[in-house]
Amino acid sequence: MPPQRLTRNEYTVGWICALPIEPAAAAEMLDEEHQDLPQDSTDTNSYSFGRIGEHNVVVACLPAGQTGTSSAATVASQMKSRFPSIRFGLMVGIGGGVPSAEADIRLGDVVISQPFAQHGGVVQYDFGKTGPEGRFTRTGSLNAPPAILLAALAKLRSNYIRRRVKLSEHLSPLDRLPEFAYQGVEYDTLYKPTYNHTGGPTCDSCTEMDSW
Numbered sequence: 001m002p003p004q005r006l007t008r009n010e011y012t013v014g015w016i017c018a019l020p021i022e023p024a025a026a027a028e029m030l031d032e033e034h035q036d037l038p039q040d041s042t043d044t045n046s047y048s049f050g051r052i053g054e055h056n057v058v059v060a061c062l063p064a065g066q067t068g069t070s071s072a073a074t075v076a077s078q079m080k081s082r083f084p085s086i087r088f089g090l091m092v093g094i095g096g097g098v099p100s101a102e103a104d105i106r107l108g109d110v111v112i113s114q115p116f117a118q119h120g121g122v123v124q125y126d127f128g129k130t131g132p133e134g135r136f137t138r139t140g141s142l143n144a145p146p147a148i149l150l151a152a153l154a155k156l157r158s159n160y161i162r163r164r165v166k167l168s169e170h171l172s173p174l175d176r177l178p179e180f181a182y183q184g185v186e187y188d189t190l191y192k193p194t195y196n197h198t199g200g201p202t203c204d205s206c207t208e209m210d211s212w
Contacts, residue, residue: 002035003032003033003034003035004032004034004035005034005035005037006034006049006056007037008037008082008083008084008085009083009084009085010056010085011049011056011057011058011083011085011086012055012056012085012086012087013052013055013056013057013058013086013087013088013089013090014057014058014060014076014079014080014083014086014088014089014090015057015058015059015060015089015090015092016059016060016061016062016072016075016076016079016089016090016091016092017059017060017061017062017091017092017093018061018062018067018072018091018093019061019062019067019093019094020061020064021094021179022061022092022093022094023048023059023060023061024177024179025174025180026048026059026092027048027050027059028173028174028177028180029052029170029173030050030051030052030057031050031051031052031053032050032051033048033049033050034049034050034051034056035049036048036049037049040082043078043081043082044063044078045060045075045078045079045082046060046061047059047060047079048060058079058083058086060075060079061075062075063075072091076089087146087148088145088146088148088149095111106188106190108182108188110167112153112156113145114145114150114153115144115145115150118141119141120141120142120143120144120145121142121144121145122142123138123142124138124141124142127139189203189206191203191206
């Protein structure tokens with residue numbers, strides 16, 4: 001049976017990635033893939049289409065070699081213009097580990113932002129002022145995620161407490177691809193930010209004495 005082809009008005013969720021490996025993972029998460037739609041001459045994005053549960057999803061990646069907030073804003077703007085029924089957009093990708101006493105974030109963890117204190121859920125790291133001794137102070141702020149996502153996050157956390165989250169089950173299709181398979185705890189080494197790496201394509205020559 002050939003994949004479905006929907007209209008652009010039937011897609012309600014936008015998914016934006018920064019690196020080419022990320023839309024590959026996104027495609028593996030789709031319950032069903034859809035046929036491509038004709039390219040619009042005013043839209044420079046390249047899209048993938050599919051369904052997750054009851055949601056029709058459109059996926060786009062930033063142009064190769066053009067990461068950053070400006071490129072992401074352009075992709076999001078063109079996506080929203082092309083697909084007017086999108087209810088919300090998600091920026092999904094790979095992040096570095098941020099271990100702390102409160103949250104020991106490691107390779108393979110799934111991190112979801114939410115509003116906290118004066119932050120709306122995402123920190124605008126590139127807008128601020130430099131004060132005494134070169135200390136950078138952020139002055140920018142961004143809006144909180146849509147209420148529908150925050151409500152879904154609250155339900156997800158509730159289900160997690162009740163041991164009703166099936167994250168491992170949803171991620172299992174990735175196991176067949178070596179690029180996404182878990183390599184083992186021996187490769188899950190997170191070095192301290194002050195560590196001076198020896199160089200080279202791997203950390204085989206680095207010492208784990210300066211790691212967490």
